[in-house]
Amino acid sequence: xxVVENVLQKVKERNPGEVEFHQAVEEVLQSxxxxxxxxxxFVETGLVDxxxxxxxxxxxxxxWVDDExxxxxxxxxxxxxxSAIGPYKGGLRFHPSVYLGIIKFLGFEQIFKNSLxxxxxxxxxxxxxxxxxxxxxxxIMRFCQSFMSELYRHIGQDVDVPAGDIGVGAREIGFLFGxxxxxxxxxxxxxxxxxxxxxxxxxxxxEATGYGLIYFTKEMxxxxxxxxxxxxxxxxxxxxxxxxxxxxxQEFGAKVVAMxxxxxxxxxxxxxxxxxxxxxxxxxxxxxxxxxxHHPEAEYHEGQKGIWSLKCDIALPCATQNDIHLEHAKQxxxxxxxxxxxxxxxxxxxxxxxxxxxxxxxxxxxxxANAGGVATSALEMSQNxxxxxxxxxxxxxxxxxxxxxxxxxxxxxSKKYGMEGNYVAGANIAGFLKVAEAMMAQGVI
Ligand code: NDP
Numbered sequence: 001x002x003v004v005e006n007v008l009q010k011v012k013e014r015n016p017g018e019v020e021f022h023q024a025v026e027e028v029l030q031s032x033x034x035x036x037x038x039x040x041x042f043v044e045t046g047l048v049d050x051x052x053x054x055x056x057x058x059x060x061x062x063x064w065v066d067d068e069x070x071x072x073x074x075x076x077x078x079x080x081x082x083s084a085i086g087p088y089k090g091g092l093r094f095h096p097s098v099y100l101g102i103i104k105f106l107g108f109e110q111i112f113k114n115s116l117x118x119x120x121x122x123x124x125x126x127x128x129x130x131x132x133x134x135x136x137x138x139x140i141m142r143f144c145q146s147f148m149s150e151l152y153r154h155i156g157q158d159v160d161v162p163a164g165d166i167g168v169g170a171r172e173i174g175f176l177f178g179x180x181x182x183x184x185x186x187x188x189x190x191x192x193x194x195x196x197x198x199x200x201x202x203x204x205x206x207e208a209t210g211y212g213l214i215y216f217t218k219e220m221x222x223x224x225x226x227x228x229x230x231x232x233x234x235x236x237x238x239x240x241x242x243x244x245x246x247x248x249x250q251e252f253g254a255k256v257v258a259m260x261x262x263x264x265x266x267x268x269x270x271x272x273x274x275x276x277x278x279x280x281x282x283x284x285x286x287x288x289x290x291x292x293x294h295h296p297e298a299e300y301h302e303g304q305k306g307i308w309s310l311k312c313d314i315a316l317p318c319a320t321q322n323d324i325h326l327e328h329a330k331q332x333x334x335x336x337x338x339x340x341x342x343x344x345x346x347x348x349x350x351x352x353x354x355x356x357x358x359x360x361x362x363x364x365x366x367x368x369a370n371a372g373g374v375a376t377s378a379l380e381m382s383q384n385x386x387x388x389x390x391x392x393x394x395x396x397x398x399x400x401x402x403x404x405x406x407x408x409x410x411x412x413x414s415k416k417y418g419m420e421g422n423y424v425a426g427a428n429i430a431g432f433l434k435v436a437e438a439m440m441a442q443g444v445i
Contacts, residue, residue, distance in 0.1 A: 018101030031425035088124030091165030112431030144175035193377035202380035210244025212372015237319030318343030
């Protein structure tokens with residue numbers, strides 16, 4: 001049995017039922033095989049075994065009172081996965097599907113993503129099985145306050161800095177920050193990122209993940225003598241990442257024809273009118289199907305998966321994990337898709353990813369392509385520490401430089417280890433090496 005197979009088997013035995021975590025570990029470790037062959041010290045020091053075991057996992061009760069006066073109980077999580085290169089950093093996800101396996105897969109991915117940004121941030125992730133859909137602002141606030149009443153003792157500006165993810169946007173970050181400040185009796189602005197602009201937030205943070213995805217995709221296409229102009233693009237999701245990916249893709253001349261939420265997708269052959277999507281999703285918090293009331297020439301289809309049967313040049317899955325399965329990958333390739341940019345975390349199953357690579361598509365892997373969000377969070381932390389605010393243009397320029405550097409690091413690693421053009425493996429390797437070297441220097445911890 002190879003080293004990688006051995007570690008994988010142990011991960012499955014020690015973390016039973018956590019299938020998303022197994023999937024994430026498998027995807028990373030497989031691309032590390034050539035690195036481990038050249039660096040036996042990583043194996044001899046048990047570094048790989050340590051890497052797949054979180055430094056700390058916290059699970060807690062989150063009781064709160066709903067608008068009817070009934071007590072509700074949810075479960076809260078924070079997985080502090082790896083702090084070799086900096087304080088734990090990663091978002092909070094509020095979604096009914098959340099359980100330990102989801103938070104662990106996200107935390108594990110975050111280690112390599114954060115390393116790729118070139119900034120000093122370790123990997124962590126958290127969240128709850130709380131479902132914010134259909135809840136009043138008062139219920140959201142009471143939930144967030146209860147959640148923070150436990151979480152605050154585990155985090156800190158130099159310890160662990162959470163941010164948003166699915167179901168956690170500016171409103172939730174505001175409530176979480178307010179409660180933290182109250183409990184600590186101190187204004188520690190750098191404790192959370194994704195804050196509102198009036199109280200320590202950074203310009204471009206809201207747009208950063210989506211914009212960063214497009215900056216990375218653009219770099220990748222240009223390195224292969226292609227570009228975004230006039231390309232037909234399909235985007236899954238209609239949340240934070242999807243909306244700002246759409247905005248930047250349109251700015252670079254692409255035509256985005258479809259977006260979705262978990263209930264269905266819209267198809268607008270003349271191009272999505274993003275202002276309408278923003279109004280529906282960011283302001284009214286309604287379903288995407290409302291779009292056709294504003295634009296009757298567009299189509300709405302129930303069921304989200306049909307989006308992958310549409311003809312496009314570029315697919316940008318920006319909704320959630322395991323969105324594109326092998327069957328969808330086959331449909332996309334048959335319809336002439338030439339590039340995939342992962343905005344969501346682990347949006348393609350491992351066999352779908354392998355199929356894309358086999359067929360010669362350009363694949364921008366999530367760890368690299370969606371790292372713009374966390375990178376800008378780190379820029380928010382820097383501004384908080386320095387007690388100043390950079391302009392939109394300054395932050396956007398730094399984001400562009402970071403995405404370019406991440407592409408170059410992934411591209412160079414793919415070449416160095418004999419897998420030129422496989423940016424999936426390249427990103428894993430480049431992200432891993434920095435963390436591994438830091439762990440080696442710090443002894444067996
Ligand atoms: P949001 O909550 O803003 O939006 C999520 C979108 O995806 C919504 O349109 C939602 O639809 C849809 N969605 C969620 N679950 C499903 C599902 N099971 N099937 C179909 N559609 C679904 O989240 P974000 O945009 O912030 O996050 C999207 C992805 O990007 C996640 O994988 C996240 O981890 C990743 N990411 C986010 C970053 C950020 O800065 N926000 C940074 C890096 C990665 P509905 O409203 O119907 O549920």
